[in-house]
Structure formats: structure tokens, C-alpha cells
Amino acid sequence: MKISEIFYSLQGEGWLVGVPSVFVRTSGCNLRCTWCDTPYTSWEPDGRTMSIPEITSEVTKYNASHVVITGGEPMIAEGICDLTQSLATRGMHITIETAGTVNIPVACDLMSISPKLSNSTPRERDSGRWAAQHERLRYQPAVLRRLIQDHPYQLKFVITAPEDLEEIRRIASEIHASADRIVLMPEGTDPCALREKSQWLAEMCKDSGYRFTPRLHVDLWGNRRGV
Numbered sequence: 001m002k003i004s005e006i007f008y009s010l011q012g013e014g015w016l017v018g019v020p021s022v023f024v025r026t027s028g029c030n031l032r033c034t035w036c037d038t039p040y041t042s043w044e045p046d047g048r049t050m051s052i053p054e055i056t057s058e059v060t061k062y063n064a065s066h067v068v069i070t071g072g073e074p075m076i077a078e079g080i081c082d083l084t085q086s087l088a089t090r091g092m093h094i095t096i097e098t099a100g101t102v103n104i105p106v107a108c109d110l111m112s113i114s115p116k117l118s119n120s121t122p123r124e125r126d127s128g129r130w131a132a133q134h135e136r137l138r139y140q141p142a143v144l145r146r147l148i149q150d151h152p153y154q155l156k157f158v159i160t161a162p163e164d165l166e167e168i169r170r171i172a173s174e175i176h177a178s179a180d181r182i183v184l185m186p187e188g189t190d191p192c193a194l195r196e197k198s199q200w201l202a203e204m205c206k207d208s209g210y211r212f213t214p215r216l217h218v219d220l221w222g223n224r225r226g227v
């Protein structure tokens with residue numbers, strides 16, 4: 001499988017924020033979000049091929065109880081089902097971070113689904129050549145319904161503007177998601193910009209009842225790889 005990076009850090013987002021976790025970042029994505037914070041797995045994918053035993057050995061050397069498989073889009077990574085089985089047999093708690101466009105039979109303790117809103121479509125970037133594919137693929141309600149039926153889940157939405165709330169409410173209704181599983185996260189990789197967005201997003205969460213999540217790793221270490 002093509003792996004961009006493996007590192008030990010704290011989970012920075014969502015329900016398990018602050019939990020020491022090993023991160024396995026697969027390379028390759030079927031989407032091209034305009035604000036993608038890991039372009040080295042999507043717009044310009046890098047990485048090296050590793051076998052399942054190699055990845056498992058690298059993950060278990062940290063002696064952590066939690067592993068986060070992220071991307072890119074890990075649900076399209078070749079060998080993902082075998083990797084999750086390998087980690088599950090070692091008793092690890094597995095979070096998969098996905099955009100929720102693909103469903104395959106993985107072993108997973110928390111399906112962390114981040115459906116991409118219309119704010120993600122790259123209308124300008126790279127002369128807009130990815131816009132049509134991205135727009136066609138980014139929202140798959142049948143897949144989302146299946147994922148939230150089959151796994152413990154959170155729905156983590158990346159928020160760029162207050163207007164995003166209406167789209168989130170529509171999606172939640174269409175896929176029959178539970179409101180207490182919805183988490184709103186400010187978009188951005190600059191700590192100052194994140195702080196500014198967090199102010200109005202916190203008020204939005206108080207009004208809507210949806211949970212707020214910070215981006216702890218950005219607050220602690222800024223916009224860097226491997227943290």
C-alpha cells in the first residue's frame with residue numbers, strides 16, 4: 001500500500017481529541033478539495049509502498065492503544081481491509097478518517113466521516129479541471145447511510161462560513177444522522193485564522209447544539225507534517 005507517513009502524535013480533532021495515537025496516512029484520494037490540508041496525498045501525492053506486516057510493525061513499535069488511519073482517502077487504498085484486520089487482531093482501537101464516498105468491509109471502532117460540502121469544490125484551482133469530478137463524487141448519501149449503520153461514527157464537517165450550516169442540516173436529515181454525532185470544525189491551517197473562525201463557530205455550535213472540535217495539532221505545532 002502507498003503510505004505517505006506514519007507518526008505518533010495526539011488525535012487533534014473530534015471525539016477522541018487529545019488521545020495519543022499512531023497515525024497511518026495513506027497516499028491517494030478520489031477528491032480534490034480546494035482547501036485540502038494534505039495536498040501531498042491528493043493534489044501531488046507522494047509516499048512509498050509498504051507491506052501490511054511492515055506497516056503493522058511500524059505502528060506497534062510505539063506501544064499505543066489507538067491508531068488513526070487517514071489520508072488521502074484510506075478507503076480506496078489497496079490492502080486497507082487487511083491492514084485493519086491486522087491491527088484489530090493486535091487489540092488496537094482503530095479510527096478511520098474518510099470523506100465517506102466509498103464503503104468496504106474494514107475493521108473499525110470509530111468511522112470518522114467528513115462529508116465534503118460545496119465549499120470544497122475546486123472551481124478555480126488547477127484551472128478548475130478537477131471541479132466536475134469532485135462535484136460528482138463528494139456527496140454519496142447511500143454510502144453515508146451505510147457507513148453510519150455499520151459502524152460507531154462521528155460526522156465531522158469542515159466549516160468555512162456560517163452559511164455552511166444549512167447544507168449540514170440538509171445532509172443530516174437525508175442520511176438520518178443523529179445530531180449528537182455531528183462535529184463542526186473550523187477550516188484552516190493557520191493558528192490565527194483558526195482562532196478567528198473558532199469565535200463565530202463556537203456561537204454557531206451553541207445555537208445549533210452541534211459539537212465543536214478544535215484542531216489541536218495546529219494549535220500546538222502549526223501547519224507541519226508528521227504531527
Ligand code: SF4
Pocket residue numbers: 029030031032033035036037038039041042071072073099
Ligand atoms: S478528501 Fe481529504 S485528502 Fe482528499 S482532497 Fe479532500 S481534504 Fe484532501
